[in-house]
Amino acid sequence: MSVIYWEEEIETLPRVGLESIQLRRLQHLVARVYRTVEPYRKKMDEAGIKPDDIKTLADLTKLPFTAKNDLRDNYPFGLFTVPLNEVVRVHASSGTTGKPTVVGYTKKDIKTWSGVMARALCCAGATSDDMVHNAYGYGLFTGGLGAHYGIEHLGATVIPVSGGNSKRQITIMKDFGSTVLLSTPSYALNLADAMDSMGVDPASLSLRVGIFGAEPWSENMREEVERKLNLKATDIYGLSEVMGPGVAQECLQADRGMHIFEDHFLPEVIDPDTGEVLPPGEQGELVFTTLTKEAFPIIRYRTRDITSLIYEPCACGRTLVRMEKVTGRTDDMLIIRGVNVFPSQVEHVLVGVEGVEPHYQIIVEREGNLDTMQVQVEVSEGLFSDEIRVLENMTKKIQREIKDLLGVTCKVKLVEPKTIQRSEGKAQRVIDNRVL
Amino acid sequence: MLVEQIAVFLENKSGRLAEITSTLAKNTINIRALSVADTADFGILRLIVDKVEDAKTVLKENGFTVGITNVIAVEVADKTGGLASVLQCIQQAEINVEYMYAFVNKTGENAVLIFRFDKMEEAIKALQKDNYVILSRDTICSL
Numbered sequence: 001m002s003v004i005y006w007e008e009e010i011e012t013l014p015r016v017g018l019e020s021i022q023l024r025r026l027q028h029l030v031a032r033v034y035r036t037v038e039p040y041r042k043k044m045d046e047a048g049i050k051p052d053d054i055k056t057l058a059d060l061t062k063l064p065f066t067a068k069n070d071l072r073d074n075y076p077f078g079l080f081t082v083p084l085n086e087v088v089r090v091h092a093s094s095g096t097t098g099k100p101t102v103v104g105y106t107k108k109d110i111k112t113w114s115g116v117m118a119r120a121l122c123c124a125g126a127t128s129d130d131m132v133h134n135a136y137g138y139g140l141f142t143g144g145l146g147a148h149y150g151i152e153h154l155g156a157t158v159i160p161v162s163g164g165n166s167k168r169q170i171t172i173m174k175d176f177g178s179t180v181l182l183s184t185p186s187y188a189l190n191l192a193d194a195m196d197s198m199g200v201d202p203a204s205l206s207l208r209v210g211i212f213g214a215e216p217w218s219e220n221m222r223e224e225v226e227r228k229l230n231l232k233a234t235d236i237y238g239l240s241e242v243m244g245p246g247v248a249q250e251c252l253q254a255d256r257g258m259h260i261f262e263d264h265f266l267p268e269v270i271d272p273d274t275g276e277v278l279p280p281g282e283q284g285e286l287v288f289t290t291l292t293k294e295a296f297p298i299i300r301y302r303t304r305d306i307t308s309l310i311y312e313p314c315a316c317g318r319t320l321v322r323m324e325k326v327t328g329r330t331d332d333m334l335i336i337r338g339v340n341v342f343p344s345q346v347e348h349v350l351v352g353v354e355g356v357e358p359h360y361q362i363i364v365e366r367e368g369n370l371d372t373m374q375v376q377v378e379v380s381e382g383l384f385s386d387e388i389r390v391l392e393n394m395t396k397k398i399q400r401e402i403k404d405l406l407g408v409t410c411k412v413k414l415v416e417p418k419t420i421q422r423s424e425g426k427a428q429r430v431i432d433n434r435v436l
Numbered sequence: 437m438l439v440e441q442i443a444v445f446l447e448n449k450s451g452r453l454a455e456i457t458s459t460l461a462k463n464t465i466n467i468r469a470l471s472v473a474d475t476a477d478f479g480i481l482r483l484i485v486d487k488v489e490d491a492k493t494v495l496k497e498n499g500f501t502v503g504i505t506n507v508i509a510v511e512v513a514d515k516t517g518g519l520a521s522v523l524q525c526i527q528q529a530e531i532n533v534e535y536m537y538a539f540v541n542k543t544g545e546n547a548v549l550i551f552r553f554d555k556m557e558e559a560i561k562a563l564q565k566d567n568y569v570i571l572s573r574d575t576i577c578s579l
Contacts, residue, residue: 379445379478379501386443386480386505386552387534388473414478416447418499 003253003316004127006119006154010263011318018319021263023057025291030054030063033297036081039074040299060268060289061277065300068101071241076102080295087295092140093240094340094406100140103240104295110149112292113243116261117150120249123259123316124211124234126180128155131206133178135187136214137163137338142244143214147182150246156180163187163338166194173205181210184338185217185225185233189369192228202230209252211236213245215335216326218436235325241301242288248323253315257322260309264292267321268300269309272330283308285330286323304331332430334364336371339408343429346375349401353394361420366434373410375402378417437560438506439573440488441550445501446472446479456481456495463494468576469550471537482537484509484550486577507552508559509571514540514547522549522568529562531555548576 005011010018031051033040043064044050053062070079076099077084088107092100105113126132132151136143144162151158159176161169163183169191172178181188188210195202207229213236225233237258238245247265248258260267265288269278272285286303306329310322334341343362350358359378364371375398377383385391395412402410421428446452453472460467469484485491488504495502512518519538526533534552541548548571553559563570 381501381503384443384445384501384503386441386482386503388475388480389534391478391480392475414445414447416445416452416499417501419447 003251004122004125005318006115006122011119011259011320013319015319018262019057022266022291025263026057026060026266026289027051027054029289029291029297030299033081033299037079039070039078057266060266060300063289063299065275065287065302066298067302068241068304071101072099075099077104079298080104081297082106082295089145091142091145091240091244093142094342094345101241103142106294109294109296112264113146113246114149114153116243116264117147117246118154119261120211120236120246121150121154121156121180123249123251123318124180124209124236125232125252126154126156126209126211130154130156130179130208131159131177132156132180132182133159133161133169133173133176133207135161135163135169135181135183135191136245141338142238142240143338146238146244146246147211151182166191167198170194170198170200173207174200177206179206179208181207181229181231182236183210183212184214185212185221186215186337186366186369186371188212188225188229188233189221192225193369195229202228205230207231209234211249213237214338216328216436219325221436237323237326239303239305241298242290242303243293247288251314251316251318254322257310257314257324259314259316259318259320259322262320264290266291267309267323269307270302272302272304272306280309280311283324283327286326302330304329304333306330334362334373334430334432336364336373336408339406341373341406341408345406346402349398349405350377352401353398359417359420361428362430364430364432364434366436371434373408374413375410376413376415376420378420379414380417437508437570437572438556439484439509439550439571439576441505441507441552442483442485442488442491442495443503443505444481444483444495446474446481448474448476448478453481455498456500459494459498460485460491463490465491465494466577469537469539469548471535471550473535482535482550484576488573505552506556507550508556508563509576510549510551510563511541511546511569511571512549514545518547519549522563525562525566525568526551526553526559529558531559531562 034051087104089105092102138144210231210233222233234250237248248260250258268287269284278284286305290297305326307324361376363374398412466486471482473480532554536551538549
């Protein structure tokens with residue numbers, strides 16, 4: 001199988017050359033961010049770092065980390081480096097409490113993003129001849145539109161089908177001849193079920209390759225998806241704070257790992273407790289610095305994703321470092337049907353509902369291919385009523401507010417006091433029973 | 437005029453009702469009347485007992501969520517149309533019944549109706565106007 005590159009020169013550049021590009025871009029970025037964004041300047045001043053102190057790539061470690069809280073504290077546009085009239089698009093993802101995390105893009109950022117996304121598509125073997133079925137959600141979530149622009153940039157045909165209505169999706173796949181599928185892995189399994197119920201044989205379709213991401217999935221799930229959809233399943237990585245989809249992508253040649261588009265996104269892996277950078281190959285928390293973004297660059301962003309970096313040369317010829325499949329999180333974030341959910345957001349809703357002293361627990365299950373979330377709330381005296389109607393209205397209210405805030409439908413169950421287990425006085429907030 | 441009722445939150449799981457009743461028995465608390473309202477996920481046990489404060493304390497100690505609500509106890513003759521006439525009086529006063537339950541006293545001559553209305557004060561006035569017998573807490577406990 002011949003390897004398809006989007007930008008062969010940069011994707012196969014010897015690492016010395018790549019590192020010199022990275023350093024130049026990093027120096028430029030740090031100087032610009034220091035000059036234009038007060039919160040960054042403040043943090044750097046506190047750490048006693050000036051832009052001139054960045055003389056080598058290793059000096060990156062002198063810079064303070066950026067965490068999700070920093071984004072929340074500067075909500076909505078406080079970390080943008082350009083005036084809003086230069087921002088052509090915003091996206092948002094859920095924050096750890098009530099406020100979402102907002103990111104912005106200039107015209108050039110959209111072009112950069114389209115470029116890395118086109119690279120990702122090529123990495124998975126897609127070409128301008130493909131009919132690409134984009135079942136990532138369109139909207140504030142970066143998945144749908146991010147992939148969309150990349151597909152157009154590649155010159156392939158995009159079917160902007162978005163998520164949901166599985167039967168219609170199968171009909172479209174059949175009638176339009178979709179060759180590449182983009183979706184969350186769990187939605188891909190959903191589509192497989194829909195095919196089964198419609199009596200559609202996946203072998204009769206034209207699907208060749210799938211690009212799946214936005215939620216954790218295992219090798220077992222990959223095998224299942226490949227078998228049920230009759231395609232090659234590849235892994236894509238991205239997050240809105242860094243760009244969106246297209247930060248890293250698995251190639252067809254490697255047996256493991258996703259190539260990080262390092263000329264745009266500089267990765268580090270740190271010990272989540274000490275913040276120390278770990279030697280190559282060791283597992284820890286992934287940290288990203290964007291090298292080319294204009295509207296919303298980010299320095300040393302702690303993704304909370306646990307992975308390791310593979311620097312060994314890859315069979316595909318790309319010199320770009322690979323990251324292992326994400327194996328977990330350093331925080332308590334859950335991904336439910338592709339949506340990021342923090343227990344603190346659920347708590348935020350519960351505190352807001354009058355009288356609730358929140359002893360709660362979130363129970364996540366996978367029924368069929370669908371994630372389900374149940375929120376159990378202990379009924380305290382302040383919450384209790386002797387009228388069924390009052391209690392039912394309250395559970396409905398909690399359910400509605402969680403749906404409004406997170407976009408995830410959950411079931412709210414009232415339970416007796418002390419039924420939720422506590423360890424060392426602290427309740428265990430999440431029970432995740434999903435087997436991926 | 438108002439009678440205090442104990443309400444207890446119940447998850448739908450086996451043995452909870454037995455636990456409550458045995459807790460009350462151990463503490464020599466006598467149940468005068470009781471009803472269970474249930475949904476698919478939970479239930480509410482409503483009790484009229486002789487020692488309200490004691491009942492609340494011991495149930496709380498045993499980890500139950502307990503609330504005290506005021507209800508109205510109306511005594512009517514245990515014969516056809518007894519309840520219907522009370523409800524008619526309530527309807528005419530444009531009062532809603534949130535819930536109700538009933539028991540027949542020991543002599544078997546009278547029935548006691550326990551009501552929770554949306555407008556409790558107005559309900560008392562309406563019932564008194566039509567000369568219904570409203571029982572006090574002490575009377576209920578001595579029945």
